[in-house]
Amino acid sequence: MVSEKISSFFVFMFMFPCLKLLHGFIEDNIVASDRLFLVLYTCFEDLIGSNTIFDTCIVEQSTLEEYMIDTTACQKIHTRSIDVAIFIYKADTIVVEGRLNDNRLIDSYRSGGDVIKPNTVHNMIIRMKVRGPGLVIEDIDVEMPTVPHNDCIETRRTLESIKGMSIVSGFTTKARNLVGGAKGCAHLMALLMAMAPAAVQGAWTAATRLPNESQALKNYSLKRLKNTCYVWRSDGPAFAKLKQSIE
Numbered sequence: 001m002v003s004e005k006i007s008s009f010f011v012f013m014f015m016f017p018c019l020k021l022l023h024g025f026i027e028d029n030i031v032a033s034d035r036l037f038l039v040l041y042t043c044f045e046d047l048i049g050s051n052t053i054f055d056t057c058i059v060e061q062s063t064l065e066e067y068m069i070d071t072t073a074c075q076k077i078h079t080r081s082i083d084v085a086i087f088i089y090k091a092d093t094i095v096v097e098g099r100l101n102d103n104r105l106i107d108s109y110r111s112g113g114d115v116i117k118p119n120t121v122h123n124m125i126i127r128m129k130v131r132g133p134g135l136v137i138e139d140i141d142v143e144m145p146t147v148p149h150n151d152c153i154e155t156r157r158t159l160e161s162i163k164g165m166s167i168v169s170g171f172t173t174k175a176r177n178l179v180g181g182a183k184g185c186a187h188l189m190a191l192l193m194a195m196a197p198a199a200v201q202g203a204w205t206a207a208t209r210l211p212n213e214s215q216a217l218k219n220y221s222l223k224r225l226k227n228t229c230y231v232w233r234s235d236g237p238a239f240a241k242l243k244q245s246i247e
Contacts, residue, residue, distance in 0.1 A: 079103045082194045086202025089129060093138070094206050096128045098195040100187055120146050122187050126159065126195060132203045133220055135167040142188065158184035159192065167196050169228075200224065218246040 080102050087095040102122040107115050123146035129139040140163060142156045158179045165174060172193060180189055204224075207217060222243060225232040232239050 075106070077104070077106045079105065082191060084195050084198040086198065086205065088206055088209075092133075093129060093131045094199070094202050096126075096130055096195050096199045096202060098126045098191045098198075100124045100191040102187070121148055122146060124185075124187060124191060126188065126191055128195065128199070130167065130199050130203065132207065135199060135203055137163055137165050137167065139163065152185060155185035155188060159188060162192075167199050171196055215246075222246055 080100070082098065082100050084096065084098045087097065089095045100122060101120060103118075103120050104116070105118050107117060109115060123144070125141075125143040125145070127141040128137050130136065131138050140159050142159055144153055144156055147153065161178045162175055165171065175192060175196075176189065204221070207220075225242070226239065227234050230236070232242075
């Protein structure tokens, strides 16, 4: 048994550099390279033995590949970035500022054959004045520095109809009904939908920026978190623990 393990060790030490060398020959395709490494290792499995650490590592790497979409060899053609920042405006009011940018990174073609060079397609900004604790939208501004069509500018005022709404459960549905689809701009709506949950997070940061042990704040946090996601489901352990600590 000891001699078999020693033999396996020396075979392993000899074969490992060889396999890694072959692995590097096709590094332009990382996934294919790793799969070749796995196949070659399998061919020598009888000599090396199946109970080595090396074998365990291969299993882990193979498992990882099954759930990872590798883009290292792909060409990036378009990016969308959404950035949301929260500012203290007054003692009980925050400003939520959202910015959306779409950038086309390669040449594209119109139906007539005209070339469109890489450019910024959308650059849009929304600012909302939100008053807590009910998270009421008191005011809203929209800027559209870059849009693909002149008609897009006409949608700038559409979001004014959400003034007075509260960012609470059901906000997304109500907002879509008011300004979604042909009533407004799909990209402004996408930005607004990203800003709403960020407003909730920002409002909580604002409320807790100073020590506050009031029962009202604790009850508010419990109400705001309930059934907002899987972790904070009302019958889950995290919510039960939070509820117990508050009560």
